[in-house]
Amino acid sequence: MATRVLLVDDHALVRDGLRRSLEAHKIHVVGEAGDGAAALRLVAELDPDVVLMDVSLPDMDGVAVTKQLAGAHPELPVVMLTMYGDQATIGEAIAAGAAAYVVKDCTTAEIVAVIDEVAAGETALSPALAQTMLRAARRGGEAILSAREREVLQLIAEGSSTTEVAARLYITPKTTKNHLASIYQKLEATDRTQAVLQGLRKGIIRLR
Template identity: 40%
Template sequence: MTEQRRLRVLIVDDQTLIRTGFRLILTARGLTVVGEAADGVEALAAVREHRPDVVLLDIRMPNMDGLEAAKRILAAHPQCRVLMLTTFDLDQYVYAALAAGASGFLLKDVTPEHLVAAVRLVSTGDALLAPSITRRLVARYATGQHTPHSTPPVRPAPHRDLAALTPREVEVLTLIGRGLSNAELADTLHLSEATVKTHVARIFSKLALRDRVQAVIVAYETGLVAPGDNDA
């Protein structure tokens, strides 16, 4: 994405005040809000019409919730990035949303600066959550450690073929699953950061991964990493 083109954002939330507030913040800082929607059904139609770069998507909405909407949006528009909106930190739906392809999460009381930075970050294809934080979330939800009243997580289908990876790439994916950054990977494997970035890019390409969040999930789902490995 060129610097000249303004980021196009769709805001989806059933609360009018939330949508209005986010619109004012984003437009004041040079981003283009192409539309708003009040539920998942409206969101699907709005994405088809406006083709946004980033969708701010509430998790809990009437008619169609954010999880189902995220899955459908990303299946039909894989180039789009989804940031989930939630009222509570560590919402029980976090893992399900990550598995659905969300690039990160924002609390609804996010500061204006953090909101804009988050939208810009995920638009580049990166993930909002730090790998170490993501690792702990996935470790909790992938092993079923949700509360008795929470909704069980939606797990991605086991379609990842690790046989496509070289032994070095498997090693890199394992370390990504343990929460290591590119700099830490380079130090651990005695490689340059440029070489590490090449390995990471090839892993993402071979396994059709969107970002490091999905890489962490795959590392857990395939058994490369177990809960508690290098736990921080």
């Protein structure tokens, strides 16, 4: 029988297109959600086999939704969809319990294959998924920040000053500045503005 999928994406146009693409490949889309709250509600209501979820949602983070789903329905595989090969989010998504991670410029056939695989119970370690992840990770270079550095940069991007970042991370302003210095090196930036912009371009951090 056909795999029953719940679509989560904030753009109605994308959802509609995705639904038609999937249904043309004999995948049954049982519901659509435009935000995280609707997604959580519909999962409980419709009990899909797989959730296909975009990372960027209006109300909450796709990663946050995935985390909640993983808690409430550990058996339900979540496939994360994203625009860009976004190393930071890949890691977070996997940690949150996503079963797979797909970039939006793969073909419909590829995503169908991934959906079928995770529906069959395969994990992120399956060859095809590893390939997808590699493809995602390959574009965008390497230049990866450490977890702490990402935190610092994200807070800066949210408008915090060095001192505020320090307070929120329970470290001294000095340490914050040190982290920033190594962020500048890794991102080839000379100041916080450029660092934030680079982080945005590389998908290391997100605009909130």
